Amino acid sequence: MSILVVGSVAFDTIATPSGKREEILGGAATYFALAASYFTEVRMVAVVGDDFTSQHEAVLKKRGVDTRGIQRSAGKTFRWGGQYLDNLNEAKTDFTELNVFEKFQPQIPDAYHDTQFLFLANIDPTLQAAVRIEMDGVRMTGGDTMNFWITKTPNELRETLKLVNVLLINDVETKMLASEKSLPRAARKVLAMGPQALVVKHGEYGATIFFKEGAFGIGSHPFRAPALPIEEVKDPTGAGDSFAGGFMGYIASQGELNREVLKRALFYGGVMGSFAVEEFGTERLQNLTRGEIDARFQLFRELTHLG
């Protein structure tokens, strides 16, 4: 089944211990779309400037991504610059130029209204809510957010969370959103805000999914997927969005929505995140095969399953 992602397209300038790249294609929606494209049909709503060329678009089209929802505005595409020279786990932002992204008003093509799955990447929660309300026929909505919205627009974010089925954020964001230091308690508080499930991303240590009692089946036990110990993390940019793409893409490819599907999806999220960081930008995500993906899924299984 198809999935729609609404979020940013950006040109990133990145420095890591493995090297530097200037103005390479990035943005949450780009990473998400490429990762999800290995599992299901992906549609994309985003805004770009005049500098977004047909070569850029070809990266998405080559992976079968439906780019009709990419709006073109006069001006420059969103730009971000950051470095991971001291710490591969946390980006130090050098600059953020919102450009055309500043006035982003998602416009959903008519042809997209039958999409069954929706992912609201990290944008203004008011826009997220509007998209979700317009896409009122979706089977499941995933969402992301960040510390900026948690602190600046807490009320708007609370309204959006009521409309999201699965929220994907990291440890720090979870604790911040819940004002609670214990992760299981924070998770319970976040689930009380609306979502049926919460995926907490732990970076190099994987991710944990917490379920609201009774949601997606019986029980309330969490489930944890690992991340792969990677020889050389060349560029951590986009790891979280690639994780979300693998997670949501796998779910959209399945007929049923139950805990076993969500658990396997958590593994596929980890798999796609682990590929993303092996090369700069979206390089590794552009040329994978399903065979490579499933082989790594097996590796994740061997990494965690007792005989």
Added chain:
Amino acid sequence: MSILVVGSVAFDTIATPSGKREEILGGAATYFALAASYFTEVRMVAVVGDDFTSQHEAVLKKRGVDTRGIQRSAGKTFRWGGQYLDNLNEAKTDFTELNVFEKFQPQIPDAYHDTQFLFLANIDPTLQAAVRIEMDGVRMTGGDTMNFWITKTPNELRETLKLVNVLLINDVETKMLASEKSLPRAARKVLAMGPQALVVKHGEYGATIFFKEGAFGIGSHPFRAPALPIEEVKDPTGAGDSFAGGFMGYIASQGELNREVLKRALFYGGVMGSFAVEEFGTERLQNLTRGEIDARFQLFRELTHLG
């Protein structure tokens, strides 16, 4: 089969967000011995002062720990004070009074020389090596160390590592020991120093075991065990030593030494670490049942295994 632990006994003064305790029984050897006591026969070599009473000893004896190797010296027992008020993942040391521990010279009772498994808790690597050489009939030796020895006595530590089969340290110590930021690369460098396996403890995120190619069976894939998301971590003190006790104790309880045993041992390590932090000091480790331990092992399995 029996296991001998050589390490510290201490009286700890601890402050955490859950409360304070003064001069409670602790020390690496104590936590290790109590955790391992649920799996196998435990013997202990340590030094204590005049202030170590029969009530203190009774805590160990009640769990069947052989305390004949606890040496008594004139003076006070090792004291440590620390707090976790800002960060449950890292102790801030308030004071360290080595007292009788400063001149600790491990004396191994004759009756202990037939012990099959050995754990060298975090003490001077020169003492660790001497104990290991004296216990030359052991089937397997586990060891711990810390940043202090890595930087102050690197050469002595290198010699000790040649005598250790499984080293258990944390992420930061692994990278420091190997002078390498990538964990898989650091692990390979540490394994080249001697150990057949390296257990890297990730605190609240569990632990990963890396194997030297061919050691304990075929293959070179690492294996990861989770930690349990704990509602309220009351006191993280001793979590790592309890982990080591569960890990080594389970191994000693098994007939064979192979990868499947070591993987399950990693889970049991996580299980004992997760119990340890639920109450102050050794409280929780004093009154467990094997049933509770195996139920939690099942929980760890459910937390990580796909259906």
